[in-house]
Amino acid sequence: MQSIIKVNQDLPFIQKLPLSLQHVFAMFGSTILVPMLFHIDPALCLLCNGFGTLLYLFITRNRIPAYLGSSFAFIAPVMLVISKYGYSAALSGFWVSGILLIILAGAIQKFGVNWIERILPGPSIGAIVIVIGLELAPVAAKMANLIGPTYDKNTLIGTITLIATMVYSLFFRGFIRVIAVLLGIITGYIGAIFAGLISWDMLHSAAWVSLPHWYGLKFNINAIATIIPAVLVIFAEHIGHLYVTGNIINDNLVKRPWMNLSLFSNGASTCVSALMGATPNTTYGENIGVLAMTRVYSTHVIRLTAIIAIILAFCGKLSALIMSIPACVIGGVSMLLFGVIAVSGIRMLVEKKTDFNNTHNLTVAAIILVIGVSGVSLQIETLQLKGMGLATVFAVVINLAINIFMKNSSLDKTKTN
Numbered sequence: 001m002q003s004i005i006k007v008n009q010d011l012p013f014i015q016k017l018p019l020s021l022q023h024v025f026a027m028f029g030s031t032i033l034v035p036m037l038f039h040i041d042p043a044l045c046l047l048c049n050g051f052g053t054l055l056y057l058f059i060t061r062n063r064i065p066a067y068l069g070s071s072f073a074f075i076a077p078v079m080l081v082i083s084k085y086g087y088s089a090a091l092s093g094f095w096v097s098g099i100l101l102i103i104l105a106g107a108i109q110k111f112g113v114n115w116i117e118r119i120l121p122g123p124s125i126g127a128i129v130i131v132i133g134l135e136l137a138p139v140a141a142k143m144a145n146l147i148g149p150t151y152d153k154n155t156l157i158g159t160i161t162l163i164a165t166m167v168y169s170l171f172f173r174g175f176i177r178v179i180a181v182l183l184g185i186i187t188g189y190i191g192a193i194f195a196g197l198i199s200w201d202m203l204h205s206a207a208w209v210s211l212p213h214w215y216g217l218k219f220n221i222n223a224i225a226t227i228i229p230a231v232l233v234i235f236a237e238h239i240g241h242l243y244v245t246g247n248i249i250n251d252n253l254v255k256r257p258w259m260n261l262s263l264f265s266n267g268a269s270t271c272v273s274a275l276m277g278a279t280p281n282t283t284y285g286e287n288i289g290v291l292a293m294t295r296v297y298s299t300h301v302i303r304l305t306a307i308i309a310i311i312l313a314f315c316g317k318l319s320a321l322i323m324s325i326p327a328c329v330i331g332g333v334s335m336l337l338f339g340v341i342a343v344s345g346i347r348m349l350v351e352k353k354t355d356f357n358n359t360h361n362l363t364v365a366a367i368i369l370v371i372g373v374s375g376v377s378l379q380i381e382t383l384q385l386k387g388m389g390l391a392t393v394f395a396v397v398i399n400l401a402i403n404i405f406m407k408n409s410s411l412d413k414t415k416t417n
Contacts, residue, residue: 005296007065007249015175019296020304022181024312025330026286026337027069027305028322034070034279038078038087042323043313044212045070048278050309052269053302059265062299064253065291066245066262067306068269068281073233073389081223089220093227094274100231101267108260116254118403120239124395126349127365128236128388129244131372132285133342135387140338143331153195154328161188161332169293169336181290181333188329197326206316215277233385234282236392238266241283244344247351248288249297289337292344360402368395 005011011019031049032042052068060066074094081090108116120128141147144158165184169177176183192198239254242262246253253259262283270280287305291297312319349365356362372391379385385393 003295005298005301007251007297007299008062009298010300011298016298016301016304018179018182019294019298019301020308022179022185022290022294023067023287023302023305024308024322025185025325026181026290026333027067027284028325028330030072030284030286031069032323034072034075038082038090038279040087040215040277040279041213043210043316043319044214044276045273045278046309046319047212047313048269048273048276049281050306050313052273052281053306053309055269055272056262056265057299057303057306059268060258060261063251063258064242064245064262065249065297065299065302066241066283067287067302068266069284069286070278071230071234071280071282073230073237073282074227074280077227077230081220081226085220085223086218088216088218089223090227091215091217091274091277092219093224094280095217095271096224097228097231097234097280098267098270098272098274100228101234101263101270103267104231104235105260105262105264105267108263109256113255113259116239116259119396119399120392121399122352123349123354123361123365124368124399125240125243126345126352126354127368128240128372128392128395129247129345129348130342131345131368131388131391132237132240132244133289133338133340133345134373136285136338136341137335140331140334143327144335145328145331146335153197154326157188157191157195157197157326158328158332158335160191161185161329162335164188165333165336179294181293181337184333185325185329188332189325192326192329197328198324200324203317203320203324206320208317209314210316212313213277217274217277229380232393233389234266234280235263236389237282238263240388240392241285241288243348244341245283245288245291247344247348248292285341286334286337289334289340292340293337364395364398364402367391367398 031045035042035045049069056066056068078090081093145154146158161184164187165180168180168183242253242259266281273281354361368391371394372387377386378390
């Protein structure tokens, strides 16, 4: 196998299947966690995520290897909406959020992306990408029980999974290295069996074929007003993911038509998911990490990943088998995947030869990193901004202020002259 598999390059099915399974394992835990928090059927979200990804690939002309999973940005406002108005009302907020993403895509189509590059220049984006990886790292460490306060079998299996994935990646060549993530998960799963961490009850009771539970949408203006501010977080997250994905595959995705097509696809997918009763979709950092680590960028692999997700939505046994994977195993693998994302941000800064002797670059990058990883949060009604979302907002405000100040300074000098 070649060292790099390009975006439009296809592979034999026997090679493509394990590559796709890596993506399935990487996204599975997060994409079913959101519906579990909302007490709805995870299988429905798997179905809509898979369908949404296929729609995304079609609209973006198979140019962007991205998987759409359940978004975490809506959790706080949706929990409030569900407690007051019910989940059906929350679906109306999801649908309107998708429409807003489509409108933003239209704005980019009409006015271009230069305004985005002015408010989020290269040094800012590089720092945001670093934050994406570092912000997710504690989540992975907690899943692997590497933070404490007590350590147990989960800690051991999480550590074994991490080390195994590193070994497959560093000391093997060819196809073994490419599927290092999958092999790391399998190694961790086997270890979890011997450690007694696997429960077979769900697998035994699951039906071979089952239909997802559907939920009806009910428009509620209060629910919509509560939920739609989270679109700001999705927008910031989407830009960051496009930058890091473009950097990985060596392509400028933050330009027309790719930026607007990508946002439009995300919005359309979210609208369809809402009408079917599922949660909003977003591009997934977990799968971006798999791209960076394996150097397999083929959208054919992503398409098969989406098809597998759809099959899992209807196959109770397969879904239950994957759900039986302990969190410590997924956490062990994610430790490496999220680190790779952070390093991709550093790579962006290095390749762009960012000048940190420039006070503008130094100050903005510093504030992004500090706000992004410090745990600082901003509460606006039911919307909580923190991590990458808050760091992006600060970056936009600071860059806008600098641009306005510099423009006014230039005008003053012109008048003086």
